[in-house]
Amino acid sequence: MDPDFLNVFTQPAALNQFLAENVIAQGEKKKLIKPTSSNNPKLEELKLLLIDWINTTLKEEHIVVKSLEEDLYDGLVLHHLLENLGSLKLDVDKIALTEKKQRQKLSVILEAVAKRLQLEESQLKWSVESILTKDLLSTLHLLVAIAKHFQPNLAMPPNVQVETITIENTSRGLKTASGVEYITENKENLEAQSKDDAFDELFSRAPEKLDAVKKFADGVILLLLIGQLEGYFLNLRDFFLTPASTMEMLHNVNLALDLLTDGGLLNFSVNSEDIVNGDMKTIMRILYCLYSKYKAKET
Template sequence: MDPDFLNAFTQPSTLDRFLTEDVIAKGEKRKLIKPTSRNSPKLEELKLFLIEWINRTLKEEHIVVKSLEEDLYDGLVLHHLLENLGSLKLDVDKIALTEKKQRQKLSVIMEAVAKCLQLEESQLKWSVESILAKDLLSTLHLLVAIAKHFKPNLALPPNVQVETITIETTSTGLKTSNAVEYITENKENVEAQSKDDAFDELFSCAPDKLDAVKKALLQFVDKHVGKLGLNVRDIESQFSDGVILLLLTGQLEGYFLNLRSFFLTPASTTEMLHNINLALDLLAEGGLLNFPVNSEDIVNGDTKAIIRVLYCLYSKYGTKEA
């Protein structure tokens, strides 16, 4: 037997699912994320980002998502999300308690999504059955497609990929194959296809002007967050946890930031990423961010990424002060 097939069952939850009778019918294929990929930092970042985005979007409806697999399979959250994002009125009950009703509800939702996204059935990376079965890979593909369509400026974590195993039942037994699958766009490919912007030119062709740009941005930031008793002197280190970026965005855009919505003193990379993703989302919703940003770059103190984000605010508010 294929050793990769055996390795796929190192987690009890996966094994339990496949020991159930008729999980995979004859001739059917099932694609799964390998257990070795399920805990990758990039995948965890994407899951956290999507959960927080859904919760912010549906906050007024008092819907709280904690798990993508467990909270989306019955169609309730997807129903509310589509109505909120696309003002779609779906002809189906909000709550479906039985599996039959849930399947019918998901059929209506999937049809509406395919119509909005103008996708043929062969282009879909999800199905009613896979969502109902709480399949993480299908759920992620569906949410990313919805987000990219209705919120094109949403700064989804780029370059998220997973190792998958596809299992198929044949007349001679189980057949498996392995692959690497992208859930969000390959950052390198996207950047290779795009032309150099002013910041690329600044870093590559005019590094002598870089210090002047950093100084202007720091003065701009310090002027506004100084009102909160903060002092900013270093771009690379003081923006890596997202706190100053959030406070600056709130000051300039007039957002009231509840202290419970972010970590004022983040103690881990996960908490820093939460802060940065929230700030990037606010910038995107305000129409100030029209390019993808890897939040990990900011956590790691990447000068170019931080300057590009700060310039979004400076271009709107700093030029008025000049």
């Protein structure tokens, strides 16, 4: 058994209880939320918000959810939720009493969700089996996806992440791997993606205006700009005012990147060679960091 698996627990009794509650057949693999994440306040906030959202949505149907794991696994609540939010008419019984019927019901429901949300099988973070076995991670991913599609203005807390453990029952014993998984969107990644999308649009719509960006490739104008904005006195002996080689350009650019990093202005990793090679997106992102800081000062 992988020693990392044992580190999740403090006592053998906890390990035995966990294995008893999460039986994993030979050749099966499961990803679960670590017990150490159970007291995560942002996770608890998300769970309470989703419960309140479901209960508000289904208030007229007198459905009350108290636990996401215990109340959604059989498909009844999901059935009512999808009919209410998306006017989906699902060809399944409202109540499924046997496990076989519940599995069939969930199969129809999840197929309808994937079709409505236009998700490929590889994009799904849940399955019939995981929902049926009351897996909280899968249930949360499913509900967040439904809420984002049908009620995008629902104020879900951003950056909700949990520690996970993936357990695989192999012929040689249990194999495990730890990780961190986001349940709601990583706001910082979204902002970076948004900037990249804006730059892509700029490149496609106004390529003639970007020739000036190439003038920053040797680092000279960038250094002078940083010095002017940050109030640095840059000694001409510290950089090459008229660089005559790639090495001299790299020296200038590396100096500029050091100044930006020291000033807390650079919020992404940069390869200096990309700048010297005239990579416009990299140069534009650096200029945007400067612009963002000094635009904020003006306002």
